[in-house]
Amino acid sequence: MEDIKFDVKNLDLYYGDFQALKNINLEIRANKVTALIGPSGCGKSTFLRTLNRMNDLVDGVRIEGDVIFDGSNLLSSQTDVIGLRTKVGMVFQKPNPFPMSIFDNVAYGPRCQGIKDKKELNEIVETSLKQAALWDEVQDRLNKNAMGLSGGQQQRLCIARAIAMKPEVILMDEPTSALDPIATKKIEELIDVLKKEYTILIVTHSMQQASRVSDDTAFFLLGEVIEFDSTLKLFSNPKNKKTEDYITGRFG
Numbered sequence: 001m002e003d004i005k006f007d008v009k010n011l012d013l014y015y016g017d018f019q020a021l022k023n024i025n026l027e028i029r030a031n032k033v034t035a036l037i038g039p040s041g042c043g044k045s046t047f048l049r050t051l052n053r054m055n056d057l058v059d060g061v062r063i064e065g066d067v068i069f070d071g072s073n074l075l076s077s078q079t080d081v082i083g084l085r086t087k088v089g090m091v092f093q094k095p096n097p098f099p100m101s102i103f104d105n106v107a108y109g110p111r112c113q114g115i116k117d118k119k120e121l122n123e124i125v126e127t128s129l130k131q132a133a134l135w136d137e138v139q140d141r142l143n144k145n146a147m148g149l150s151g152g153q154q155q156r157l158c159i160a161r162a163i164a165m166k167p168e169v170i171l172m173d174e175p176t177s178a179l180d181p182i183a184t185k186k187i188e189e190l191i192d193v194l195k196k197e198y199t200i201l202i203v204t205h206s207m208q209q210a211s212r213v214s215d216d217t218a219f220f221l222l223g224e225v226i227e228f229d230s231t232l233k234l235f236s237n238p239k240n241k242k243t244e245d246y247i248t249g250r251f252g
């Protein structure tokens with residue numbers, strides 16, 4: 001049987017009276033890249049944030065349904081939310097390194113978890129930066145401030161920071177929208193390597209990016225998932241007219 005990382009069942013989300021997600025049912029496959037596409041305001045980021053309970057931080061949110069992760073419903077009040085966010089890391093649209101050294105950025109999470117041993121921290125930092133394809137560029141300046149890195153390097157540092165927590169899943173919310181084409185290509189190549197070890201979900205406004213990097217794609221519209229299929233099928237032979245209109249740019 002296919003290994004499913006998140007089994008989303010009948011998920012509804014309300015911001016006050018406004019329903020932002022409507023009866024979402026999705027099976028997110030483990031060690032695959034799932035792209036979330038759709039026009040602005042259709043609920044992609046809201047859905048992504050549900051998977052590591054980031055929406056808990058928003059006042060007036062109400063969530064119904066189930067999201068089965070590692071055998072239990074992560075929406076349950078019993079969920080250890082801090083533990084969940086360790087397993088389900090996140091990378092944001094704008095690179096957001098902490099104003100501290102490159103080393104300290106990556107070591108931040110492990111230190112918070114109580115790891116103090118210098119040798120162990122060195123190893124975590126090196127492995128994470130290597131996995132994020134940044135090591136070669138920064139190994140000689142680990143003690144320099146991360147704010148001095150280029151935007152693309154900062155985003156890979158944020159990926160390294162997420163990796164340092166040894167997550168199972170990495171959520172990426174438009175991770176390349178603030179980057180130039182070369183930095184974007186590097187991140188896309190990195191995603192392809194990372195999926196061997198992690199399950200990745202990526203929100204993107206670029207149809208080309210979704211088709212380049214993802215295995216599965218979900219098309220969101222006005223809070224609903226209109227179509228969910230393998231990326232190849234969804235882009236080459238969409239079943240729904242609305243999907244076809246969106247991916248061919250006829251959406252208006």
Ligand SMILES: Nc1ncnc2c1ncn2[C@@H]1O[C@H](COP(=O)(O)OP(=O)(O)OP(=O)(O)O)[C@@H](O)[C@H]1O
Pocket residue numbers: 015018020038039040041042043044045046047058
């Ligand atoms: N904190 C909030 N409080 C109230 N409404 C919100 C909040 N966050 C998002 N919304 C609303 O929920 C809907 C979905 O927003 P969301 O950011 O998830 O969409 P999106 O598809 O990610 O959009 P974009 O592509 O522009 O990032 C929108 O109508 C938005 O205005």
